[in-house]
Amino acid sequence: MSRIGVFVCHCGENIGATVDCAEVAKMAKDFPGVAFSIDYKYMCSDPGQTLIKEAIKEHNLTGVVVAACSPRMHEPTFRKVAAEAGLNPYLCEMANLREHCSWVHYKDKSTTLKAAELVRMLVEKVKLNTPLYPIKVPVTKTALVIGGGIAGIQTALDIANSGHKVIMVEKSPSIGGHMSQLSETFPTLDCSQCILTPRMVEVAQHPNITLYTYAELESLDGFIGNFKATIKLKAKSVDHSVCNGCGECSAKCPIKKIPDEFNAGLGTRPAIYVPFPQAVPNKPVIDRDNCTYFRKNGKCGLCEKICPTKAIDFSQKDEFITVDVGAVVVTTGFDIKGTDFFPEYGYGKYKDIITGLQFERLASASGPTLGEIRRPSDGKIPQNIVFISCAGSRDPAKGIDYCSKICCMYLAKHAMLYKHKVHSGKASVFYMDIRAGGKTYEEFVRRAIEEDEVNYVRGRVSRIYEKDGKLIVKGVDTLLNSYPVEIEADMVVLGTAGIANPESESLAQKLHISYDQYHFFAEAHPKLRPVETNTAGIMLAGACQFPKDIPDSVSQASGAASKVSALFSQNELTRDPLIAFVNKNTCVGCFMCQSVCPYLAIEKEKIKAKDGSVIREVAKINPGLCQGCGTCVALCRSKSIDINGYSHKQVYAEVMSLFNERSLEYV
Amino acid sequence: MHTELNAETLNLNLKHKIKKDTGEDIMLCYQCGKCTAGCPLNDEMDISPNQLLRMLQTEIPDLEEKVLKSSTIWLCLSCETCFSRCPKEVDLPKIMDYLRSESMRQNSVNKKASDIVAFHRSFLSTVKSVGRLYEIGLIAGYKARTFHLLQDVNVAPTMLLNGKLKIKPPLIKNRSEIAKIFDRIKELEEKEK
Numbered sequence: 001m002s003r004i005g006v007f008v009c010h011c012g013e014n015i016g017a018t019v020d021c022a023e024v025a026k027m028a029k030d031f032p033g034v035a036f037s038i039d040y041k042y043m044c045s046d047p048g049q050t051l052i053k054e055a056i057k058e059h060n061l062t063g064v065v066v067a068a069c070s071p072r073m074h075e076p077t078f079r080k081v082a083a084e085a086g087l088n089p090y091l092c093e094m095a096n097l098r099e100h101c102s103w104v105h106y107k108d109k110s111t112t113l114k115a116a117e118l119v120r121m122l123v124e125k126v127k128l129n130t131p132l133y134p135i136k137v138p139v140t141k142t143a144l145v146i147g148g149g150i151a152g153i154q155t156a157l158d159i160a161n162s163g164h165k166v167i168m169v170e171k172s173p174s175i176g177g178h179m180s181q182l183s184e185t186f187p188t189l190d191c192s193q194c195i196l197t198p199r200m201v202e203v204a205q206h207p208n209i210t211l212y213t214y215a216e217l218e219s220l221d222g223f224i225g226n227f228k229a230t231i232k233l234k235a236k237s238v239d240h241s242v243c244n245g246c247g248e249c250s251a252k253c254p255i256k257k258i259p260d261e262f263n264a265g266l267g268t269r270p271a272i273y274v275p276f277p278q279a280v281p282n283k284p285v286i287d288r289d290n291c292t293y294f295r296k297n298g299k300c301g302l303c304e305k306i307c308p309t310k311a312i313d314f315s316q317k318d319e320f321i322t323v324d325v326g327a328v329v330v331t332t333g334f335d336i337k338g339t340d341f342f343p344e345y346g347y348g349k350y351k352d353i354i355t356g357l358q359f360e361r362l363a364s365a366s367g368p369t370l371g372e373i374r375r376p377s378d379g380k381i382p383q384n385i386v387f388i389s390c391a392g393s394r395d396p397a398k399g400i401d402y403c404s405k406i407c408c409m410y411l412a413k414h415a416m417l418y419k420h421k422v423h424s425g426k427a428s429v430f431y432m433d434i435r436a437g438g439k440t441y442e443e444f445v446r447r448a449i450e451e452d453e454v455n456y457v458r459g460r461v462s463r464i465y466e467k468d469g470k471l472i473v474k475g476v477d478t479l480l481n482s483y484p485v486e487i488e489a490d491m492v493v494l495g496t497a498g499i500a501n502p503e504s505e506s507l508a509q510k511l512h513i514s515y516d517q518y519h520f521f522a523e524a525h526p527k528l529r530p531v532e533t534n535t536a537g538i539m540l541a542g543a544c545q546f547p548k549d550i551p552d553s554v555s556q557a558s559g560a561a562s563k564v565s566a567l568f569s570q571n572e573l574t575r576d577p578l579i580a581f582v583n584k585n586t587c588v589g590c591f592m593c594q595s596v597c598p599y600l601a602i603e604k605e606k607i608k609a610k611d612g613s614v615i616r617e618v619a620k621i622n623p624g625l626c627q628g629c630g631t632c633v634a635l636c637r638s639k640s641i642d643i644n645g646y647s648h649k650q651v652y653a654e655v656m657s658l659f660n661e662r663s664l665e666y667v
Numbered sequence: 668m669h670t671e672l673n674a675e676t677l678n679l680n681l682k683h684k685i686k687k688d689t690g691e692d693i694m695l696c697y698q699c700g701k702c703t704a705g706c707p708l709n710d711e712m713d714i715s716p717n718q719l720l721r722m723l724q725t726e727i728p729d730l731e732e733k734v735l736k737s738s739t740i741w742l743c744l745s746c747e748t749c750f751s752r753c754p755k756e757v758d759l760p761k762i763m764d765y766l767r768s769e770s771m772r773q774n775s776v777n778k779k780a781s782d783i784v785a786f787h788r789s790f791l792s793t794v795k796s797v798g799r800l801y802e803i804g805l806i807a808g809y810k811a812r813t814f815h816l817l818q819d820v821n822v823a824p825t826m827l828l829n830g831k832l833k834i835k836p837p838l839i840k841n842r843s844e845i846a847k848i849f850d851r852i853k854e855l856e857e858k859e860k
Contacts, residue, residue: 449694479721480721
């Protein structure tokens with residue numbers, strides 16, 4: 001015989017102002033199986049919790065219904081209370097009177113009646129609850145960091161410095177990411193490479209970090225604490241254990257006209273190359289798509305002949321390694337829209353309209369112009385330069401509704417760098433709003449305007465076209481009643497929208513994590529869980545979640561690293577046992593469930609006869625992987641799958657309880 | 668980089684002239700509009716105070732000319748409400764003052780402002796000759812300049828009866844010193860031209 005206790009919470013005014021909580025408690029007393037019921041102002045407060053504990057002991061309750069806020073908010077609180085009073089925590093349930101009733105209805109008698117009905121449903125459910133026990137799983141204390149930009153570097157170093165092993169995978173031949181391409185960084189104007197390269201070297205030398213460059217994640221299986229990652233090591237065609245990085249091969253390579261990714265296409269590189277002089281590792285790889293040896297069946301091979309250490313190995317093949325990791329941090333960064341995205345700005349046909357990243361390379365001392373601002377078309381120093389912010393961003397018609405967040409700041413920096421390098425030049429910035437939220441950011445932008453006399457014009461540029469060798473930039477000054485502004489520019493820099501990496505969708509599918517409509521990886525909660533994904537054990541850091549600047553990326557990276565360290569501080573993980581299980585006797589082995597399970601938690605189990613012969617195959621759920629989403633339950637044709645804590649019986653009882661003598665009153 | 672303040676650039680734009688002569692930096696203004704929102708004369712002005720600053724920021728000659736020809740600079744009362752509230756501490760009354768003299772120098776005074784200019788002139792000429800404010804002299808000078816002969820004459824008898832208008836000018840000692848100040852200013856202005 002069930003002895004259920006009902007505890008109705010006022011949640012201050014939240015529930016109490018709309019629902020007559022005392023009346024609900026009074027009605028609940030008459031529900032079959034209810035042994036005790038009471039209302040209280042704040043059930044989650046200390047006296048409220050004591051009230052529940054004492055009632056459980058005094059009335060010898062076999063189940064508890066707390067009618068209060070959302071279980072998302074306080075279910076763990078009240079389950080803990082139940083456990084402290086000696087009741088199995090999974091015999092405690094919550095009726096959501098706040099979000100499902102008081103917040104969405106006016107104060108009325110029927111609101112109170114609805115609250116009572118919600119309590120009745122949960123009472124019927126709790127009667128069928130069974131004690132459950134948490135699942136324990138071991139933890140592999142190695143982290144996998146995917147992406148070697150500044151976010152990945154920070155994450156890897158933080159985890160490694162807390163004493164855990166880290167495996168870093170970087171798809172390009174060197175770590176460093178976009179930050180290594182930047183000239184100087186806002187708001188301090190310190191050189192990007194100077195602050196980054198020591199960290200890159202630290203990653204390469206750290207005893208706890210294993211670095212795989214020119215490698216990609218092939219697949220990821222398993223679950224939190226127990227992932228199995230397969231990593232594809234792309235053939236470098238150079239034996240890095242022998243190579244001494246002398247650079248002879250790159251100097252002699254006959255193929256020299258390949259657009260240089262590191263210089264954002266403004267320079268060229270050979271087919272055997274190190275992306276930039278400070279690269280880590282500072283050893284070359286062969287770009288097989290462009291190498292004559294690979295394209296023309298063994299012709300050329302010049303690098304092999306001249307290599308003093310005989311490190312060139314054309315026969316290398318892609319290698320696959322499998323590693324066990326306990327947590328994964330995704331730090332794959334972002335990309336930007338190219339100039340060809342803008343029909344109104346010439347579809348990319350004007351050479352002197354460049355992206356912000358290209359300007360970074362022009363302004364960088366290690367760039368193609370050695371830091372001199374020279375325009376790509378004829379190498380002349382532009383005397384009149386225009387910067388355009390919100391190029392693609394905040395433009396729903398182009399499919400990018402969001403603000404890319406970093407452009408306002410880097411364009412102010414660009415204009416400033418330009419004025420510092422070309423004193424007589426004129427710099428203009430077209431903007432819609434100046435978004436300079438951040439420590440000393442506003443001051444930085446004001447400095448550009450007030451001290452460096454950058455001409456800021458509020459308005460979006462409608463069109464750019466070429467006339468007599470000048471780029472005519474047409475816009476209006478919306479602060480001057482739309483006074484037309486036409487600038488004859490020598491060069492235009494577009495602060496193009498930051499977008500998700502093109503590979504982000506396929507990576508998300510490999511990792512089984514979700515992504516938003518713009519293909520940025522989705523965090524578990526926008527405010528309270530910003531570094532975790534919805535898949536336990538996989539964290540995010542940096543611009544793969546959303547465009548962000550270096551300080552934000554680094555903070556998030558350290559946040560992700562501390563999440564990983566917290567995970568690794570335990571030897572065993574406990575998980576909620578609210579997962580699916582299969583009734584082997586009725587399972588027909590259709591494996592529809594296996595095809596829909598988003599967590600790949602369903603395996604095949606062979607049922608064998610005494611002589612060892614297989615009688616049939618049934619589904620089996622891996623308790624480590626199952627998240628209890630219930631998709632398989634809904635699909636199972638023989639009703640052989642059920643979920644602990646949310647069984648068919650329980651849900652049925654909840655629904656049926658609504659058909660009572662009072663339900664006629666509503667009709 | 669600060670643009671060099673040499674003769675060439677000074678001829679180019681008003682913004683830098685103002686910086687040099689008054690020390691006020693037009694570029695400090697970030698167009699929040701608080702000055703205009705609090706200006707008691709804004710409804711009467713042809714260009715609102717914040718717009719005026721924006722126009723000067725652009726360095727576009729057409730817009731600078733409009734500023735000098737505006738009624739705004741003459742309607743400004745120098746009440747300093749804008750300055751006391753400005754988050755960037757731009758001294759707008761000081762700039763307005765500069766623009767008024769610049770407007771006179773360039774013969775660009777707004778037509779609607781002729782009465783105001785006449786009032787300023789009358790006021791100064793009484794001060795020059797009397798040494799301080801002499802109401803009847805001021806009124807006579809204003810009316811002679813504007814031909815508004817009958818304006819406000821109905822209040823004159825009451826004011827006379829109540830002793831608010833002194834028939835005799837309240838002369839001060841050493842009036843010649845005051846006149847010298849005026850002469851010196853004129854001399855300086857001539858030199859600048």
